[in-house]
Amino acid sequence: MKTFAIHPTIQEYDSFKEFAAEVNLGKSDLILANDTIYKTFVEPLGLSCFLISPKKYGVGEPTDAMIDAVRRELPEGIERIIAIGGGTVIDIAKVLMLDSQGSTEDIFMGRCEAHKARSLIAVPTTCGTGTEVTNVSVTALVRLNTKKGLALDDMFPDFAVLIPELIQNLPYRFFATSSVDAMVHSVESFLSPKASAYSQMYSVQAIDLITRCYRKVVFEGQETWVRHSADFLRASNYGGIAFGNAGCAAVHALSYPLSGKYHIAHGEANLLMFEGVIRKYLELQPEGGIQDLEVVLARAFETESTAGIWDQFFALLNQIFERRPLSSYGVQTDELEMFVDGVVEGQQRLLSNNYCELSKEDMIAIYRSCLDR
Ligand SMILES: NC(=O)c1ccc[n+]([C@@H]2O[C@H](COP(=O)([O-])OP(=O)(O)OC[C@H]3O[C@@H](n4cnc5c(N)ncnc54)[C@H](O)[C@@H]3O)[C@@H](O)[C@H]2O)c1
Ligand SMILES: [Fe+2]
Incomplete structure (x- = not known):
């Protein structure tokens, strides 16, 4: 149901x-x-x-x-x-x-x-x-x-x-990290097994709106984000409706130890984990909902083909807010396993919404992929 x-x-x-x-x-x-x-x-x-x-x-x-x-x-x-x-x-x-x-x-x-x-x-x-x-x-x-x-x-x-x-007086940094959070809500809820046609309608609208506005901000200059504030605010609300129904998943779950231990702001911590989780999903289950999402992204990028769409997407996010490697925050290789144990123990509410099952090894590999790049 x-x-x-x-x-x-x-x-x-x-x-x-x-x-x-x-x-x-x-x-x-x-x-x-x-x-x-x-x-x-x-x-x-x-x-x-x-x-x-x-x-x-x-x-x-x-x-x-x-x-x-x-x-x-x-x-x-x-x-x-x-x-x-x-x-x-x-x-x-x-x-x-x-x-x-x-x-x-x-x-x-x-x-x-x-x-x-x-x-x-x-x-x-x-x-x-x-x-x-x-x-x-x-x-x-x-x-x-x-x-x-x-x-x-x-x-x-x-x-x-x-x-x-x-x-409108929100500093650029908080505009960027919070709108990335809205994007992650929308993507995670789109891919969630709890997604319905209704929740996906809100996810899609939010993803489309944020991507199009990001492209304009990159083209017109950072300070111009304010021109699109009504769209960003509404997109964030759509994302909230979507994940309020279909849930968030691994990106959020894996970001929590980073915020808990290193006090990295929520949206920024999500950005750090976002690409790693999506790349792992693409490796484990490239067919299915993630292909539908590629079509949504291609439309927002106004291109016919979905080839290379994730590269374009993550390059765009990086232009909005530069993603640093986890090691630059002080994260060490030898604590990754402990992070994953904590996530498995305390974040089942989120992990149950993953697009596909992620083993402990998969999650450690995701952290590792974000450590030094
Ligand atoms: N409950 C949920 O469903 C849900 C979903 C996602 C995130 N969160 C939580 O929300 C928190 C992050 O919230 P956030 O990203 O909105 O940031 P935030 O509320 O922490 O605000 C970030 C900074 O911006 C300042 N600020 C806020 N609005 C401003 C404005 N209009 N003008 C100038 N300064 C302003 C704040 O004082 C703060 O310094 C995290 O704790 C995260 O875990 C909750
Ligand atoms: Fe969030």
Whole structure:
């Protein structure tokens, strides 16, 4: 059986001001946003809601310690959370939606009950995670030295709100890494055994849109990505809908130890593993869904032939954000086996969506292929 659903109501606004007026923000609302976004878009409106800036509790992507600290600060009587930010802010907000006696580690490890107690309006300010439409939250678990994703239906946002003006000040680096993440979501969900005709429609649309826009950015110059911000934001949302239904797979699973141990940003860590995983799929199962994907890519590159399409595709990604070898981050050959053991033990949720089965040896070979090139 295949199922497909879009849970949050999706809304698009031209400006944050228009959104704020429509949702009527007030005293029982909590805004979770980083300082830059807050100062630029929220403060000028003089709203009376509570504010929490996750940056006060730690830098970088979420950790369970950071989320626990934010949970302790949650004021009484909050009914609605408005998370305005990238995956970091929105994923923290998803945990704040819940009431639970357990710590964040307990919740993520499934050791305690957790139930929805507040509603969530998710407003992305990067163009990658698609988390505004999924029931997934991802955090680093400090004690366990890895990243873990948790999927709970109680964490579906109620509204996903797309406002292109919010992403226009995003530094190029975060545009690049987050949009690569959206591309990986779309490709992994397209190839997933859980993909349906419906989820693939969203995967294809996202892949097509991102590839075409990347080609324009490469042609017109990096700074011109902003001209396409509405397309990137929508493509990220499509990718979220696709992987929210069909799942992500090995690229994400293999990237997690890199982010967990070397604190490599999520989209960048995905980029490091992306080509290695696809090349291994091509070696193990060149016929099937991956050929359909080649046709999708050829169309986006406006070429008749699929010959050499992966070379073109990965060259394009490399022009958007240069992929460095794993060794340049300090990754050592002798830790690859340990990474794979951790992935096999902790990331079955993702590995079960692989295009074809990958043995431990295959996964070690993928890491190796990314080590020094
Ligand atoms: N829950 C899911 O379904 C899901 C899916 C993919 C990724 N993730 C998670 O999301 C996190 C990554 O999120 P991300 O890629 O959106 O990056 P991010 O939220 O970590 O933001 C990256 C940086 O950009 C800054 N920033 C964000 N928006 C900005 C803006 N508009 N202007 C200026 N600066 C801005 C942030 O402050 C931060 O410094 C990771 O933890 C990843 O694991 C979750
Ligand atoms: Fe991702």
